[in-house]
Amino acid sequence: MKNLIKLFCGSVAVAFAGQAFSATEWTLNTGSVAGSNTAVSATASGWANTGSGASADVQTLQNQPAGTNLQLYAGGLGINNLNGCAVASGGCDVGDLPSTAPEHAIDNNQRYEMVLLSFSQSVKLTNAKFGWTGTSNYSGGDSDYTIMAYTGSGAPTLTGKKWSDLAATNSGWTNIGNYSDAITGVNNAINSGNVYSSYWLIGAYNPLADPTGGAVTGGVGGNDYLKLAAVTGCVSGTSGCTLASPNSVPEPDSSVLFGVAFLAMLSLRKRRQG
Helix, strand or coil: CHHHHHHHHHHHHHHHHHHHCECEEEEECCCCEEECCCCCCEEEEEEECCCCCCCCCCCCCEEECECCCEEEECCEEEECCCCEECCCCCCCEECCCCCCCCCCCEECCCCCEEEEEEEEEEEEEEEEEEEEEHHHHCCCCECCEEEEEECCCCCCCCCCCCHHHHCCCCCCEEEEEEECCCCECCEEECCCCCCCEEEEEEEECCHHHCCCCCCCCCCCCCCEEEEEEEEEEEECCCCCCECCCCCCCCCCCHHHHHHHHHHHHHHHHHHHHC
């Protein structure tokens, strides 16, 4: 009987452990973010500066309206070229049409583009998934990216700011990392420092906003192009946060574990009666 109780309790413990340490994936959309944790709402907004030259920081950030500049494509969220146009007009990028590849991606070609994810609760992001990258889909492109989190008080304001303002020590923004060569379609690991925040910036490699100087380990250089499909993490206050590797076997559902325990109990009972 003692062995029976131990088996049942062990199965229950495993079931609840799998639930307690599960992570949430938020699938991105224009203006809204859908996740399996429906208690935590989130919004997505696009931001970009303008200027001539890849390192220009001459103008303040401009919001990229969802459904207009911030668009959902097959590979995920992209930001249409802020300066693209068909014919010359006021210093625009002639021939770089806003919605054509690769200008419809989140990129740093002549301007730095990033997506701001605003959550209703503090979350620890652990992974970013990109459905399209410059490395595999655009000749001569790259897929380095920057992630930042707001760790200051209150809510951040991007309107009227430059990317370099975010690099100031009193800005409230923390550089989570500059990452090289995003892999398409898998959960790229991020945030090794386990930072929690309600506000996250994810975009093409952006040294202007980086207080550390903007170095990318292993980066190959060139313009970076990505489309952001999803992010994964856990909500502040949960007991843990883990994510299975892309090729691992998923954890069994708790109902399955209870069923196994119940069948084991019946089997042991029959043996005792036999």
